[in-house]
Amino acid sequence: MDPFSAEGELLNIHNAFFQGQYDKVIEHDTSSLSASNQTAAKVFKFRSRIALGEFEEVLAELEGEEEPELQAVKALAKFNTEELEAAVEDIEELATASGDNATVQVIGGIILQRAGKTDEALALLSQHQGSLEAVSIIIQIRLAQNRLDLAIKEVTAAKKWAQDSLVINIAEAWVGLRVGGDKYQQSYYVFEELAQAVSTSSTRTLVGQAVSELHLGRLPEAEVALQQALDKDKSDIPALANKVVLTALTGGDTAADLSVLEAEDSSHPFILDIAEKNELFDKAASKYAAKVAS
Incomplete structure (x- = not known):
């Protein structure tokens, strides 16, 4: 087996994952890879399935696995099934036992950050080599x-x-x-080039293009990109969040968009931030409410 060819195969899987081409990652033939690269490829495949919503299936398949990489993936699947506390406990134990493992660092960082444990996430991620x-x-x-x-x-x-x-x-x-500034256009070029490099643009790429268009003031183009992303996945959280922004910028009523986003992810920072600001507004308004004599 040509090691350079096998290394190239893993790179293809790696790039497809970060392009959001999850179906391609799952379908990729990994039979020619070495044992260590097989594990890395397996992690990308499981993470792709998690990204596509196959949480329970991944959990079932990983039952009894002892490799730190696969235990970390299992914790990620568990986190997405609302077993938040159990997933965090699992990843913290893994971080203690196998904190030098790259997959544990990455997935642990993701879980800990999403759980609000930013300092722990950064401490784990900073161990990377x-x-x-x-x-x-x-x-x-x-x-x-x-x-x-x-x-x-x-x-x-x-x-x-x-x-x-x-x-x-x-x-x-x-x-x-x-x-900002000229960096908006440079960022747009990155996402545009990424979209041209693959046969079908992923939601991740399309959202990147849409956000770039928003910053450049090209609202119709941003709307097209966001709609394409939502046509691919109507539950895509970044696309839904940015649709709220687009609706606000075009003077529309954001209530419906916010309702859809909240239904998909009630703990999204956007939703929590709006709830906090509404609460602060209500407290401020109450100080000036008319007092009715009894």
């Missing part, structure tokens, strides 16, 4: 913290050793959307 996905998740966390300076620092450092990486290029595009 050249993991591009770990870097990309750290960047996402920094953006969520509004620490653009630290996100830029991560991108700059990663580009010194991973200049042509698809993962880092995508992460840099998201950072560019926060930097």
Whole structure:
């Protein structure tokens, strides 16, 4: 078996996963891969199935698996079945026992961040040894913290050793959307090129294009991209969240869009932020409510 050919096969699976081409990842023939690469490919396949909503099926298939990588994937599937506390406990135990495992670091970082344990997530991810996905998740966390300076620092450092990486290029595009200015157009080009590189654009790519279009003020184009994403997956959370933004920018009533987003993900930061602001508004308004004499 040609090791370079096998390595190329794993790279194809890796790239397809990060392009959001989950069906292609699942269908990919991995019979020529080495044992270690078989495990890596298996992780991508299971994660793709989780992304497509096959939580219970993945849990059933991973019952009894002892490899840290597959235990981490099992925790991710469990997290998506609303067994949140159990999943967090599982991943914290794995982080203690196998914190040096790249898959444990990545999936653990994802679960811990989504569970609101940002410091734990960053501590685990920071142990990585050249993991591009770990870097990309750290960047996402920094953006969520509004620490653009630290996100830029991560991108700059990663580009010194991973200049042509698809993962880092995508992460840099998201950072560019926060930097603004001419970076909006540069970010758009990344998603456009990504869409042209694959036969069928994924929801992830389409949402990236739509967000770029929104920042560039090209609302009709953003609407087309978002609708294409929702045609592919009507439950896609990023597409639904950005549809709320688009509706607001075009002067429409966002109530229906918000209702759909909340039904799909009641704990989405957008939903929680709006609920918090509504509560603050009601408290402020109550101070000025007319007092009726008894």
